[in-house]
Amino acid sequence: MNIKNVKDLNKIKKETLAISKKHPKKVLVCCGTGCIANGATKIVESVRDGLAKRKLKDVSIEILKETGCHGFCELGPLVIIEPQEIFYTKVKPKHVDDILDKSFLENEIIEPLLFTNPVDGSKITKYNDISFFKHQQRIALRNLGKISAHDMKEYIGVDGYQALAKVLFKMTPDEVIEEVIKSGLRGRGGGGFSAGKKWKICKNIQADKHYVICNGDEGDPGAFMDRSIMEGDPHGVLEGMMIAAYAIGAKEGYIYVRDEYPLAVTHLEKAILDCERSGLLGENILGTDFSFTIKIARGAGAFVCGESSALMKSVAGEVGEPRAKYVRSVVKGLYDEPTVLNNVETLVNIPTIIRKGADWYSSIGTKKSTGTKVFSLVGKVRNTGLIEVPMGITLREIIYDIGGGILEDRPFKAVQTGGPSGGCIPESMLDLPVDFDSLTEVGSMMGSGGMIVMDDKTCIVDVAKYFLEFLVEESCGKCTPCREGLYQLHKLLEKICAGKGEMSDIEKMERLSENVMIGSLCGLGKSGPNPLMSTLKHFKDEYIEHIKDKKCRAGVCPELITYEILDNCTGCMACIPACGYDAITGKKKEVHIIAQDKCTKCGACYAVCNFDSILVS
Amino acid sequence: MIHITINGKVVQAKDGEMLLTVIRREKIDVPTLCHHEAVEPSGACRLCMVEITKPEWDGWCDYVTSCLYPAADGLIVNTHAKKVNELRSSILDMYLARHPKSPEIRQLAAEYGVLKTQFEEVVDGDNCILCGICTRICDTMGFHAISMVGRGHGKEVAPPLNMAPTACVGCLSCAKNCPTNYIEYNMENGGLTIWKKDFEMVACTECGKTTITKEFAEYLSKNRDINIDYFRKCDECHRKELAGTMGRISNWDREARS
Known part of the structure; x- marks a missing residue:
């Protein structure tokens, strides 16, 4: 394949569209990491074999699409039949023959494989009718689940590299920058700084070299937005980088990806090679003066390497430690040259903004936070996965409309946004619009887009302890407040969860948090106490309960709870072998008893009891 | 030359010069644990933080590490603002919890009113405060024999794979500049052991006292164009020789005049 000019590009686009038209019926198999872990590779093989058996071997490449992540990972492997949009969940190789015969060759629907609405138990055929998908608006995820992730021609078929052609032939670098500024696009990695303004500062600095770096070091626990984009739409990321490079005058670019993302690395490598x-x-x-190369820099998975200055040190082969940024990295970044560092999601938005225009983009979302944002919605909601929604949508809409509400209809307690450095938002703020500024105002943040929903069985002190533990482990250890301060905050939380807290500890934590926030070197340390501060702000009574009453209302902190067997125990004896510590005694059809001195509060009995006879208090 | 105000006094500074340099030139005492004139500042200990503001900032102020913040005209610096002092004692409190046995830390903490830590003392806390002076000096010397290993609370200074580092020449720059005297070395029987590596020392041809390691002498001789024979005499004997030479010269002068 040779793409020497726009004519070549358009020729490939035409060919791809013609092929697609010739074979309107397609089998889309989700090959994101989640579905592959659930066995999608075997589904792909079975579909390929099945097509060969049905004498369709020659066109199997046009029919079978190994797509990127659909976002609905918990139901994988997912198979979609186009053009009917039939959405099959939890598909096994044994189902493939049936799917091909009934749904692909005919128009029949296989009911047992359809999605079951968790709210009313009804079956839904088309994916766009499922509430999880229905309320989404996909710009960054536009190609995920639609095209074969590793096929450059398919990307070109969906207007791929048209934005690149547009900027190279119809726009000056300054016009590109103005367009991105006008779109209102803000950095999706967490900072929320105007992407266009960043480009402008960088471009205006005289230097021998300028660099573009794509930050794919997503390290928040439970977040997989960037991974899915890199896996499912690698060319979208590359095109965004090329446009950024043209705008700022860079000749070299790097994509920094953590090594825990092998599929993303493979797909990006293939995409770069194809280009x-x-x-x-x-x-x-494309026959212009614009020259640009992209290299992949693989990180070893340190959370701190997502921080711009640490990331650039790591790219340069040094230890990934941040530096003081009194001189910003956009002025003095990689190898001390002006560098634009954008997050994966920011860059993948760029081609669409260029193609459809800044006005179109800024009409989506809110005035100060335009466009859409990708979140990984996880925790105690019915539908979990990757979602993209317009900015300004309320938390309630995300949790109840897209997420389908709380599991088992339990009461909602809090939603944690912004990853480990973010904060918890209580029920009273469920109608808060999700945008950069509103979240920051209530003590949380947008971050890279993690969203963890918690119900009443989640202990808020335990949550703060969990995030602090993560941050203590991931602190680079360079500066004292982050290394020692977060460690001491975690120790104080451990003390409170163990029932040994004192009221003075709250004040101690507040003061220490403030000093860590002011004193730390980089953004990670400065925002490190956030999970603690935001929970203290919104859930102080729960902390006080742990300290004064020595009670954990969620039944989580082992030192503060007891397990008892209620009188409605049927004496089924299921819990007796479940207890690994021989703490439960009892005879058949008689109420059992837990010996408190032996009970380790592991919860094994609670898990096996079918009669709600175990009381945790 | 630019002008900045430090604690109410207007002082001159070079544009872009680090604030700490100006502060120390003015003989104002700001504590540091990771600062060393010979190496690039790193901003790790955070003790040199100061409060800065400018008239046009409308009363807003910032807290920055003076070792890394470049002086700019009109900057107003307060080295001992209330918040700064609180921050310093809090950081020293954290240090004291981690290194309760270090005399240097105890003394500095006491200066800021922290006699006992309010936090949980780290069991088996050692005296390495992870300031990175040793590793930065080693890098500056050109050896790169030791570095920071690991991260977070478990971070430590170590040679590669915790084995005797091949790149180390036994110059002792790390140990001699350690602010808490944590880096151990052993010099006896004409040898030196540091970072688990044994060195042979050069003995003075005059008095027999050991001077520097053979490796370091060879390194300096090769890279700094110093005659290797120079290292075969100790400092004292070099000075004795110099004094003798100077004596002879003045004798000749006297003889020439008379």
Whole structure:
């Protein structure tokens, strides 16, 4: 494949569309990491074999699409039949023949494989009718689940690299920058700084070299937005980088990906190679003066390497430690040259903004937070997964409309946003619009887009302890407040969870948090106490309960709870072998008893009891 | 030259010069644990933080590490603002919890009113405060024999794989500049052991006293164009020789005049 000019590009687009038209019926198999873990590779093989058996081997490449992540990972492997939009969940290789015969060759629907609405138990056929998908608006995730992730032609078929052609032939670098500023696009990695303004500062600095870096070091526990984008739409990321490079005058770019994302690395490597071979990367791209190369820098998975200055040190082969940024990295970044560092999600938005225009983009979302945002919605909600929603949507809409509400209809307690450095938002603020500024105002943050929903069985002190533990482990250890301060905050939380807390500890934690926030070197230390501070702000009574009453109302902190067997125990004896510590005694059909001195509060009995006879208090 | 105000006094400074340099030139006492004139500042200990503001900032102020903050015209610096002092004692409190046995930390903490830590003392806390002076000096010397290993609370200074580092020449720059005297070395029987590596010392040809390690002498001789024979004499004997030479010269002068 040779793409020397726009004519070549358009020719490939036309060919791809023609092929697609010839085979309107397609089998889309989700090949995101989640579905692969659930066995999607075997489904792909079975579909390929099945097509061969049905004498469709020659066109199997046009029919079978190994797509990126659909976002509904808990129901994988997912198979979609186009054009009917039939959505099959938890597909096993044994189902494939049936799917091909009934749904692919005919128009029949296989009911047992359909999605079951968790609210009313009804079956839903089309994916766009499922509430999880229905309320989403996909810009960054536009190609995920739609095209074969590793096929460059398919990307070109969906207007891929048209934005690149547009900027190279119809726009000056300054016009590109103005367009991005006008779109209102703000950094999706957590900072929320105007992407266009960042480009402008960088471009205006005289230097031998400028660099573009794509930050794919997503390290928040439970977050997989960037991973899915890199896996499912690698060319979208590359095109965004190319446009950024043209705008700021960079000739070299890096994508920093953590090594725990092997599939993302593979897909990006393939995409870069395809671009290099076809001429979309290298010298004189599309016959213009613009030359650009992209290299992959693989990180070892340190949370701190998502911080810009630490990331750049790591790219340069040094120890990933942040530096003081009194001189910003956009002025003095990689190898001390001006550098634009954008998050994966920020960059993947760029081609669409260029193609459809800043006005179109800024009409979505709110005035100060335009466009959409990808979240990984996890925790105690019925539908978990990757979602993209317009900014300004309320937390309630996300949790109840898309997420389908709280599991088992339990009461909602809090939602944690912004990853480990974010904060918890209580029920009273469920109607808060989700945008950069509103979240910051209530003591949380947008972060990279983690969203963890908690019900009444979640202990808020335990949650704060969990995040602090993560941050203590991931602190780079360079500066004292972050290394020692977060460690001491975690120790104080441990003390409170163990029932040994004193009221003075709250004040001690507040003061220490403030000093860590002011005193730390980088953003990670400065925001480190956030999970503690936001829970203290909104759930102080629960802390006081732990300290004064020595009670954990959620039944989580082992030192503060007891397990008892109620009188409605049927004496089924199921809990007796479940207890690993021989703490439960009792005879058949008689109420059992837990010996408190032996009970370790592991919860094993609670899990096996079918009669709600175990009381945790 | 630019002008900045430190604690109410207007002083001159070079544009872009680090605030700490100006502060120390003015003989104002700001504590540091990770600062060393020979190496690049790192901003790790956070003790040199000061409060800065500018008239046009409308009363807003910032807290920055003076070792890394470049002086700019019109800057107003307060090295001992209330918040700064509180921050310093809090950081020293954290240090004291981690290194309760270090005399240097105890003394500095006491200066800021912290006699006993309010936090949980770290069991088996050692005296390495992770300031990174040793590793930065080693890098500056050109050896790169030791570095920071690991991260967070478990971070430590170590040679690669915790084995005797091949790159170390036994210059002792790390140990001699350690602010808490944590880096151990052993010099006896004409040898030196540091970082588990044994060195042979050069003995003075005059008095027999050991001077520097053979490796370090060879390194300096090779890279700094110093005659290797120079290292075969100790400092004292070099000075004795110099005094003798100077004596002879003045004798000749006297003889020449008379």
